[in-house]
Amino acid sequence: xxxxxxxxxxxxxxxxxxxxxxxxxxxxxxxxxxxxxxxxxxxxxxxxxxxxxxxxxxxxxxxxxxxxxxxxxxxxxxxxxxxxxxxxxxxxxxxxxxxxxxxxxxxxxxxxxxxxxxxxxxxxxxxxxxxxxxxxxxxxxxxxxxxxxxxxxxxxxxxxxxxxxxx
Numbered sequence: 260x261x262x263x264x265x266x267x268x269x270x271x272x273x274x275x276x277x278x279x280x281x282x283x284x285x286x287x288x289x290x291x292x293x294x295x296x297x298x299x300x301x302x303x304x305x306x307x308x309x310x311x312x313x314x315x316x317x318x319x320x321x322x323x324x325x326x327x328x329x330x331x332x333x334x335x336x337x338x339x340x341x342x343x344x345x346x347x348x349x350x351x352x353x354x355x356x357x358x359x360x361x362x363x364x365x366x367x368x369x370x371x372x373x374x375x376x377x378x379x380x381x382x383x384x385x386x387x388x389x390x391x392x393x394x395x396x397x398x399x400x401x402x403x404x405x406x407x408x409x410x411x412x413x414x415x416x417x418x419x420x421x422x423x424x425x426x
Contacts, residue, residue, distance in 0.1 A: 316413045327402035338391040
């Protein structure tokens with residue numbers, strides 16, 4: 260700068276400092292905006308991934324529950340058919356035995372045969388009921404284990420996806 264009073268109007272050093280400060284501030288604002296936009300995009304992606312995983316989990320659980328219900332219904336129907344067939348066979352056998360005993364043997368033996376047949380029928384019905392209960396319990400346990408495994412696997416995948424997206 261010269262000592263001449265006409266040159267004192269503008270300080271070129273101050274103007275260049277101001278330009279540098281404005282440029283640095285502009286770059287800082289652009290960097291902050293870019294970082295915020297990237298963070299918002301990452302958050303949106305994570306939210307979308309989590310929502311998709313939750314929807315998949317819900318769909319899988321619903322499908323598994325429907326399959327379990329259908330399997331239980333089919334098992335119960337099969338067991339009911341088996342019980343009905345066993346009862347019909349036992350009743351037919353009892354009737355045939357009673358008729359044969361009445362025709363061929365004395366009446367005293369009929370009472371013994373009827374008691375034996377009633378005991379056999381009761382034992383058969385109890386065995387069938389126990390088998391049905393065991394089958395239903397096994398099916399329910401298997402279904403619950405499958406549901407738990409599916410949910411655990413889906414949750415693990417969701418955690419890995421979130422970690423990968425965040426990183």
